[in-house]
Amino acid sequence: MLVLSLAACARPGPAQAPPPAVLPGEVDPASVQMDPEALVALDSLIEAAIADGAVPGAALAVGRRGKLVRLRGYGVLGEDDATPVDPSTIYDLASVTKVVGTTTAVMMLLDEGRIDLDDRVVKFLPAWAEGDPRKALVTLRQLLLHRSGLPPFRRWFFEIEGRDAYQDAIRGEPLEADPGTRTAYSDIGVMT
Structure with a gap:
């Protein structure tokens, strides 16, 4: 790779x-x-x-x-x-990260049998549905296909900082649509 x-x-x-x-x-x-x-x-x-x-x-x-x-x-x-620049320098590759990083990593986990695309997110992040009980139904596949019901993005980068703050914000974010009913390109879904 x-x-x-x-x-x-x-x-x-x-x-x-x-x-x-x-x-x-x-x-x-x-x-x-x-x-x-x-x-x-x-x-x-x-x-x-x-x-x-x-x-x-x-x-x-x-x-x-x-x-x-x-x-x-x-x-x-x-x-x-x-x-x-050193080997640990991190660049924001924006949307390319979704394909190069996230999707590749998810497919590796799938290939290893550690996940199934139809696993619900709450299997791995039990508190993820706190902001909206419908989130308990969202699957990994729906996150990858941008069909989770999450909004496209929030301008959190002006307001919050750090991994924990982002995880809290994502956990509390309500869905805009029922899972699987609408396609909306969602940075939040991939950040999950």
Whole structure:
């Protein structure tokens, strides 16, 4: 699996020394039948994007066969923020996160037999239905298909901060429609 995050600002960061071929925590690419030169080319591609001003920085994670072969940060956070990007830098990928992150993770759990798409959300988050008893009927499938009945979004980012605050807000959010009766693209559903 390859996950690449690029910040969408247009100022290059300072030049960086080339990273070593393999950092602590990474495995030798050849040990998982991956061409090490492909990773060098990927490093060069990211560094060129930074030098060209396409992005100020990037975080990269490359895994193969359950092993981490590349975990690097490049450049800086942004035009007005010279903080170096490191492998743990988190970027808001907006709606792309739903496909790349959430859906992939859910499908992996499904493949492992740990969930069923028709499981109700309250099986995993018992208090989730506090804001509206109809939420006890919402399934994982309905969340993924944006048919949970939840509203599209709330402007919570102006009002609250932190994981617990968001979980409390989502738990207390009432449905706008009965589960399964309406399709409404819902960031709140995916945040659940």
